[in-house]
Amino acid sequence: MQCVSDSENNPTAIELQLRWGDMDPLNHVNNVQFARLLEETRVRAMDLWFDGDSRAVLGPILIARQDIEYVRPLHYSPDPAKVLIWVSRVGESSFTFDYEMLDAWGKRVALAKTVCVAADLETESARAIPDGAKRVLNAHLGDPAPMR
Amino acid sequence: MQCVSDSENNPTAIELQLRWGDMDPLNHVNNVQFARLLEETRVRAMDLWFDGDSRAVLGPILIARQDIEYVRPLHYSPDPAKVLIWVSRVGESSFTFDYEMLDAWGKRVALAKTVCVAADLETESARAIPDGAKRVLNAHLGDPAPMR
Amino acid sequence: MQCVSDSENNPTAIELQLRWGDMDPLNHVNNVQFARLLEETRVRAMDLWFDGDSRAVLGPILIARQDIEYVRPLHYSPDPAKVLIWVSRVGESSFTFDYEMLDAWGKRVALAKTVCVAADLETESARAIPDGAKRVLNAHLGDPAPMR
Amino acid sequence: MQCVSDSENNPTAIELQLRWGDMDPLNHVNNVQFARLLEETRVRAMDLWFDGDSRAVLGPILIARQDIEYVRPLHYSPDPAKVLIWVSRVGESSFTFDYEMLDAWGKRVALAKTVCVAADLETESARAIPDGAKRVLNAHLGDPAPMR
Numbered sequence: 001m002q003c004v005s006d007s008e009n010n011p012t013a014i015e016l017q018l019r020w021g022d023m024d025p026l027n028h029v030n031n032v033q034f035a036r037l038l039e040e041t042r043v044r045a046m047d048l049w050f051d052g053d054s055r056a057v058l059g060p061i062l063i064a065r066q067d068i069e070y071v072r073p074l075h076y077s078p079d080p081a082k083v084l085i086w087v088s089r090v091g092e093s094s095f096t097f098d099y100e101m102l103d104a105w106g107k108r109v110a111l112a113k114t115v116c117v118a119a120d121l122e123t124e125s126a127r128a129i130p131d132g133a134k135r136v137l138n139a140h141l142g143d144p145a146p147m148r
Numbered sequence: 149m150q151c152v153s154d155s156e157n158n159p160t161a162i163e164l165q166l167r168w169g170d171m172d173p174l175n176h177v178n179n180v181q182f183a184r185l186l187e188e189t190r191v192r193a194m195d196l197w198f199d200g201d202s203r204a205v206l207g208p209i210l211i212a213r214q215d216i217e218y219v220r221p222l223h224y225s226p227d228p229a230k231v232l233i234w235v236s237r238v239g240e241s242s243f244t245f246d247y248e249m250l251d252a253w254g255k256r257v258a259l260a261k262t263v264c265v266a267a268d269l270e271t272e273s274a275r276a277i278p279d280g281a282k283r284v285l286n287a288h289l290g291d292p293a294p295m296r
Numbered sequence: 297m298q299c300v301s302d303s304e305n306n307p308t309a310i311e312l313q314l315r316w317g318d319m320d321p322l323n324h325v326n327n328v329q330f331a332r333l334l335e336e337t338r339v340r341a342m343d344l345w346f347d348g349d350s351r352a353v354l355g356p357i358l359i360a361r362q363d364i365e366y367v368r369p370l371h372y373s374p375d376p377a378k379v380l381i382w383v384s385r386v387g388e389s390s391f392t393f394d395y396e397m398l399d400a401w402g403k404r405v406a407l408a409k410t411v412c413v414a415a416d417l418e419t420e421s422a423r424a425i426p427d428g429a430k431r432v433l434n435a436h437l438g439d440p441a442p443m444r
Numbered sequence: 445m446q447c448v449s450d451s452e453n454n455p456t457a458i459e460l461q462l463r464w465g466d467m468d469p470l471n472h473v474n475n476v477q478f479a480r481l482l483e484e485t486r487v488r489a490m491d492l493w494f495d496g497d498s499r500a501v502l503g504p505i506l507i508a509r510q511d512i513e514y515v516r517p518l519h520y521s522p523d524p525a526k527v528l529i530w531v532s533r534v535g536e537s538s539f540t541f542d543y544e545m546l547d548a549w550g551k552r553v554a555l556a557k558t559v560c561v562a563a564d565l566e567t568e569s570a571r572a573i574p575d576g577a578k579r580v581l582n583a584h585l586g587d588p589a590p591m592r
Contacts, residue, residue, distance in 0.1 A: 016461065017484075019484045020320075020484060031183065032317060035180040039178075062174075066218075067213070070210070070211050178465060180465060184317050322504065322565065361514065366509065369568060
């Protein structure tokens with residue numbers, strides 16, 4: 001299994017603290033909390049990629065779809081997990097984040113993708129992604145995560 | 149958009165209370181909490197479908213993959229949401245739950261599917277699904293959720 | 297241990313679904329989720345006590361303090377927990393909710409109290425509670441929860 | 445308002461990442477998530493204070509009571525919050541953690557205390573704290589947090 005970080009995808013690595021309370025009775029990080037960690041990865045990556053102005057230009061985004069492949073249980077440790085994030089597609093009003101999640105020992109625990117839509121929250125309808133925001137997203141373009 | 153409940157899928161309907169705290173700063177139920185609601189739907193459906201003995205026969209299950217299509221924002225209300233759940237596939241060691249999530253007014257807010265694996269938690273490897281458990285799952289078989 | 301509901305406190309009873317995911321590796325509802333259940337109790341009680349107009353009159357409220365006494369572990373079940381809620385104090389700009397939380401079998405699992413402040417979110421400062429809202433709160437006044 | 449960290453309490457400082465999803469519709473970290481952050485602080489402090497053997501000696505602990513005073517709203521930022529934690533009391537079978545929570549700019553957002561009980565999970569009854577564990581806890585003893 002080749003690590004995505006070895007590829008030419010040029011992903012951004014985000015370190016995320018786990019919380020003991022992310023675990024469930026099966027003694028590993030609950031499947032739902034993987035989605036919480038992906039959300040935090042998106043927020044932190046966009047904070048790094050966009051400056052305040054260009055982020056404002058992008059405007060609010062909604063989640064249209066999210067697929068998560070759980071590769072291996074994630075066990076809590078005080079050392080952070082690491083999520084590699086990149087963009088696999090930029091469309092007119094939507095774009096897709098892809099991710100590889102690694103545990104504190106560098107082992108792949110999940111692959112995932114999130115389709116985001118630039119949205120007008122008032123009308124709950126899609127908006128075109130402004131060119132300035134497209135440029136930022138395109139700078140982080142890579143191949144799709146190798147989900148089964 | 150035809151409601152899945154009108155089809156011949158024979159889904160089980162689970163009513164789920166929303167919590168005000170499921171919302172995020174965008175003032176609707178956070179995308180991550182949809183996964184929490186799906187988890188609760190699975191637990192309650194299995195509690196209805198299996199008697200204690202047959203549930204014990206199935207043993208622990210792990211999530212191998214989950215795909216969620218977010219159709220429309222879900223707004224908090226004291227009235228419960230409703231999730232329709234059925235089985236779309238039963239394999240040797242894995243099976244798939246499909247879902248349609250409806251808000252308190254009966255509007256579709258999400259479609260989803262979860263691939264579950266019968267697992268040996270000690271060795272973290274897959275187990276064959278016992279015949280007794282297969283029979284229960286097959287009794288709730290239906291067509292795949294019409295995800296895009 | 298006398299159940300608060302037997303007293304003259306005239307509490308409002310709110311039934312709350314538990315979620316399997318409220319549990320932690322110790323196999324009972326995590327201590328943090330008790331606070332989530334209290335929040336939901338407040339929201340649903342205020343929805344019952346206030347009509348839309350009087351709730352608008354009260355305006356946003358912030359939590360100034362919350363004390364929870366954990367009496368006994370709360371185990372997950374598909375049957376709802378029940379939280380009794382009443383008001384133990386109404387001041388000029390703050391008031392206090394008291395609670396008794398019962399499991400699905402009617403056993404007390406927690407006592408708690410929450411000091412709420414009528415707040416101006418812009419200035420993050422306290423506001424006087426309008427008379428109309430005070431009347432509603434005073435109609436649900438009872439003795440303090442018997443915390444140790 | 446004197447910062448607890450300036451006192452002779454000798455607290456341990458734990459840096460905790462916030463998550464965007466910790467926020468609620470009021471656009472600040474939800475009151476319930478403060479309890480989640482305190483839990484994580486306890487886990488990480490005990491991981492620092494105890495070696496594996498002495499932590500095993502202490503055994504499982506349950507929460508008997510938790511009081512949180514919310515001093516000021518906590519706003520999300522990618523920079524971590526900081527929680528100062530120390531022990532304010534060591535008894536025969538219970539002990540008390542006290543905390544001061546600071547935002548990314550060093551401002552106090554909460555004070556709190558948690559009464560923990562050394563517990564036998566089978567019988568759900570209290571156990572005596574072993575001497576080895578008492579010694580570790582006593583090494584982090586300080587004055588009670590100045591809660592109102």
